[in-house]
Amino acid sequence: MKTLSVMYVSKCLLCMFFLVSCSSRALLVNEQPVPLSSKQGYLLLKIESASWLEKVQITGPERLAYQPESPKVNVDEYFLLPVKAGVYRVSEIKTGLLSFNTEEVFADIENESVWQFTIESGQINYIGDLYVNTHIAGALKVKNELVNQSSQAYQYIRQYQADLLSRYPMRYAGPGNDPYLKMLTHRQK
Secondary structure, three states: OHHHHHHHHHHHHHOOOEEEOOOEEOEEOOOOOOOOOOOEEEEEEEEEEOOOEEEEEEEOOOOEEEOOOOOEOOEEEEEEEEEEOEEEEEEEEEEOOOEEEHHHHOOOOHHHHHHEEEEOOOOEEEEEEEEEEEEEOOOEEEEEEEEOOHHHHHHHHHHHOHHHHHHOOEEEOOOOOOHHHHHHHHHHO
16 A cells, blocks of 8 residues: 555656646646636646656646656656636747757748647647657657547546546647547537
């Protein structure tokens, strides 16, 4: 029993996570969610990285940052937190090898909306799985993606927060369109 609680506490401490306006904190999905105010929605994001991950920053109506106490390799966690409704963007990804500023990198590219998403109030807004991968293999290679894995995210929320799904609809808020969550929402009505 002591080993289990030490593992749980260690996992929570290592993920010390999104700092929201310096006063809130993010939740791992299997924790008890903070209730929403009328102007908030839940942001659901999975971060997966085999890189030395130091920081993921999101800007919008609130400034959010995943920043572990010490840089971390092999992040693979869902995060669920209440945030103000509005338009956000993944603005910076910092690894041990480099800092990736999406505004600078995509300033001249029409497809910069790949990093932008909208949180709607009263809903679970799944923005995608953020894959961070930087490595050196003859040259520095960077591959950072926000990928739609909504069926897996839905199953994960259903397993750990079934009550939340009964109170709030889940929608895909990331880049592109997602017929899967629309179909599920339509069937549940």
